[in-house]
Amino acid sequence: MEPDNGTRISEFVLLGLSENPDLQPLLFGLFLSMYLITMLGNLLMILAVISDSHLHTPMYFFLSNLSFVDICFTSTTVPKMLVNIQTQSKVITYGGCITQMYFFLLFAGLDTFLLTVMAYDRFVAICHPLHYTVIMHPRLCGQLVLLSWIMSVLNSLLQSLMMLQLSFLSLLPIPHFFCELNQMIQLACSDTFLNNLVLYFAAVLVGGGTLTGILYSYSKIISSIRVMSSAKGKYKAFSTCASHLSVVSLFYLSILEVYLSSLAIHNAHSSAAASVLYTVVTPMLNPFIYSLRNKDIKGALKRFLGMTGRKITE
16 A cells, blocks of 8 residues: 555554543543443344344334444444553554545445435335335335445445545644544645545535435425324324434534534544544434334333343343
């Protein structure tokens, strides 16, 4: 992996969220706690869906896939950050940086595609309830998840291969806690026009396209709810979308916050701190949002934990 100028790049330096040594134990404890909560919450969600036959429906199939992706998404950045703090070494190899970037883009893309698929699932359930089981059959659900993986792999592979064409200074300090694509492009010392072009095109296609799909689905859902005559029916229809809508809002608003703050402040450390919202906080909160007012999930979790507890005591 050699840049265009012929100088072999072997390592980068991740500066993290703060260079203050007094804050490192606090950051380590905070991020370790959030990571463990994320892992436990999403893993319980997956196990609850698998263990309860009542949850073997398209909505919970997509939800379990989202939980799996959230575990992987957080695992691309937080463990490396924790190791860096614990070992007091901020170095990441060139290959490690490109690999981290690839998997980060892969799982970030999967998040957006799965949220769009889940919005479509809610659209079919509310707007075409009589045909829901016919339309959302298991084969289509599997195909939608597979298509999400293919699109995400292609996007992350393209972006990563484009990064290999750029030149960087040796031991380049990165003012972030992971190898963030936009940050890396800005730090390159070679022409980045094509990289920026591909980045903006992918942002419009992946980010804008999925958001458009979500907004379209919800516009149809709102129209269907408005014409319902029963107040109970309206409440029931809205309650099935409330959790998903909360997760979508949290995810997209946190990303918007990151890029608006980076444009307004022009401070890399502020942008890195804002990135914590969608890279760590959102995956941690997702299982709680989905289980908070969902009787099916709470019931499945109680049965699973009760069954596990009995097996341990036997």
